[in-house]
Amino acid sequence: MKRFPPPLRILGYALVIGLGLLYVLPFAIQLATGFKTDPDAAAHPLGMIPVTPTTAAYQRLFGISQAGDGVPFLRWLGNTVFVATVVTAGRVLFASMAGYALARLRFPGRTLLFGFLLSVIAVPPVVLLIPRFLVLNTFGLFDTYAAMILPLLVDAAQIFIMKQFFESIPREVEEAARVDGAGVFRTYWSVVLPMARPALITVTILAFQGSWNEFTHYLVATQSSQYETLTTGLARMVSGGLGGGTQYPLKLAAALLSTLPVAVLFFSFQRHFVRGANAGSVKE
Known part of the structure; x- marks a missing residue:
C-alpha cells in the first residue's frame, strides 16, 4: 500500500x-x-x-429457566466436545504416521497407495453417506459413539498435508538419527515429529473444526437424542422440533455459543495455521 x-x-x-x-x-x-x-x-x-x-x-x-422449557444444550455440547476431542487426537496421530510413511518409507505399492489417497480426496463426501450407513448398520455400530467416531478418524486431505510437510524436512536430520541408532519409529516420534509443529497445528485445527461442525455423518450414524451434537441438535431446533414459534433469540444464542470454541482455536493459532498450510509448498 x-x-x-x-x-x-x-x-x-x-x-x-x-x-x-x-x-x-x-x-x-x-x-x-x-x-x-x-x-x-x-x-x-x-x-x-x-x-x-x-x-x-x-x-x-443452560437449563436454568424457571418456566421448565429448557433445551438439552449441555448434552449437545458434551457429545460434541467428546467426539471432537477423540476424532482430533486420532486424526493427528494417524495423519502424521501415514504422512511420514508416504514421504519417507519405500515399500511396494507406495505410488499406487498415494494415487488412491488423491482419488479419495476427489470423492464428494455426500456420495459416501448411504454406503457409510450400510456399513455401520451391518457391523452393529449404528447409533453409538463408535459410529460417530471411527469413520472420522482418518482424513485423506490431512494425510496429504503431513506428507508434503515431511518431504520439506531435510533427510540429513533423519540420517543423523539413524547413525545414532534410532529406528524408524524413534526417528519419526523423537526427531521428525517435533519439527512438524506448524503442520501438526494445522491438522489439529482442521480436524477439530471438521469434527465440531460435522452434520451429515452424525445424521446418518445416529438416531437417538442422547447422541445429538450441537449441529444435529440445532438442526432439530431450527426445524421446529423443540416447540413452535420463531424462537430467533434461542436459535441464534445457541449458534453463537457453538461457533465460539472453533473461532477461539483458530484465532489463537492463526499464525501457525498459515505457516503450516504453506510449508509443504516449499522444499529445502
Whole structure:
C-alpha cells in the first residue's frame, strides 16, 4: 500500500474496513438477538440494541429457566466436545504416521497407495453417506459413539498435508538419527515429529473444526437424542422440533455459543495455521 499515493491508500483502507465490517455484521446481529425477546427479535430483526434486554435464551440453553422449557444444550455440547476431542487426537496421530510413511518409507505399492489417497480426496463426501450407513448398520455400530467416531478418524486431505510437510524436512536430520541408532519409529516420534509443529497445528485445527461442525455423518450414524451434537441438535431446533414459534433469540444464542470454541482455536493459532498450510509448498 505504501507504493500508492495517499488518496488511493485511504480508499483502499476504507474498502478493507468496509468489507471487514460487512463480514462482522451478521455476528454482531447474532450476538444482539440472543438478548432480545421473541417479539422484539421478530419486530426488529436487524436491530443492534435490544428494546428489553433479557437473558432468557441463555437461561433456556443452560437449563436454568424457571418456566421448565429448557433445551438439552449441555448434552449437545458434551457429545460434541467428546467426539471432537477423540476424532482430533486420532486424526493427528494417524495423519502424521501415514504422512511420514508416504514421504519417507519405500515399500511396494507406495505410488499406487498415494494415487488412491488423491482419488479419495476427489470423492464428494455426500456420495459416501448411504454406503457409510450400510456399513455401520451391518457391523452393529449404528447409533453409538463408535459410529460417530471411527469413520472420522482418518482424513485423506490431512494425510496429504503431513506428507508434503515431511518431504520439506531435510533427510540429513533423519540420517543423523539413524547413525545414532534410532529406528524408524524413534526417528519419526523423537526427531521428525517435533519439527512438524506448524503442520501438526494445522491438522489439529482442521480436524477439530471438521469434527465440531460435522452434520451429515452424525445424521446418518445416529438416531437417538442422547447422541445429538450441537449441529444435529440445532438442526432439530431450527426445524421446529423443540416447540413452535420463531424462537430467533434461542436459535441464534445457541449458534453463537457453538461457533465460539472453533473461532477461539483458530484465532489463537492463526499464525501457525498459515505457516503450516504453506510449508509443504516449499522444499529445502
